[in-house]
Amino acid sequence: MARADKPSVPGLQTSATPTFVVGAERSGSTLLRLMLDQHSKLSFSHQMEFLVDYTPPGQPHPEVLDMLGKLAGDPVFRRSKLNVGAYPFRDARELIESLLYQRGEGCAAIGGTVHRHFARILDHWPHARFIHLVRDPRAVAPSAVRMGWDGTPYAAAERWVESEQEWDALADRLDDDAWTEVRFEDLATRSEEALTGLCEFMGVEYEPALLEFHLHSTYSKVDGKIADAWRKNPEQWARDVEMRAGDMMLKRGYPPEISDVPEVGSLEIAALSMRERVMRTKLRQERMGVELWAKSLVARRLRRWVEKVHSEQAQAESAFIK
Secondary structure: OOOOOOOOOOOOOOOOEEEEEEOOOOOOHHHHHHHHOOOOOEEEEEEOHHHOOOOOOOOOOOOHHHHHHHHHOOHHHHHHOOOOOOOOOOOHHHHHHHHHHOOOOOOOEEEEEEOOOHHHHHHHOOOOEEEEEEOOHHHHHHHHHHOOOOOOHHHHHHHHHHHHHHHHHHHOOOOHHHEEEEEHHHHHHOHHHHHHHHHHHHOOOOOHHHHHHHHHOOOOOOOHHHHHHHHHOOHHHHHHHHHHHHHHHHHOOOOOOOOOOOOOOHHHHHHHHHHHHHHHHHHHHHHHOHHHHHHHHHHHHHOOOHHHHHHHHHHHHHOOOO
16 A cells, blocks of 8 residues: 655655656656556655756856745746755755655655656765666657647657656666666556566565555556557658657667658758747747736846746646646
């Protein structure tokens, strides 16, 4: 049975192993996180980019008060329901590390999802373990477009490629027993088998509660049909993705299926870039509303009110995320 209460106490230290689900955005990380968090010996939080966003390598960590200010303005952190409280942190590193351990009492593994700066995790937790979640970019890219993050699947595929390249660079630094990989397609079509493998990786036994995540979230039960849902998209979308991500797709075991994908020359890149700008503007206006979209342009141009506008944008986008 999943834990009824997961304590939130700043600075709590546990013996739980830091474990992170990493991969491109829109790869199904929220679904996987919800599943794992139902286990009685696992604790996986919402997106935790705030653990790495404010600690760039080679630069001094911010002062504690500065870090508290950054977290207060971070919409993802505010949604995490974590609490910095009044704990007397000695430095920003201690504050950051405390955020991970708040919900880890009695757990074998504790962590969350991170979609960028994967290698920075090792700066805080040198012995962290990783679950690399990978999904067909022909599904990932259209999802990013629908979110308004990109205007075309070609541009969105760039995000996927960059994420996979970042993972390759990190994996080269890890011991074999410090990471594992799971495909979203296996998670959707062979859920119990895929989750059993992940439980073994984290040193716990599989529990049926992992598949009861829908009872505690807005997500529905897993339907295996979602694995190939991208095939309902226009063929041009798949062609765009394969033009940009074909080599990495082959490396990840997703062979391109469109035989006449053209080479991308300067004229094609120019046309794709123009289509990207036009469509992204249109999508963001639809997603945020024209008024908020205009405010974002002004804030960026004047370099004022940026955090306030970003917060409003995040709130508008959150309505489209389960």
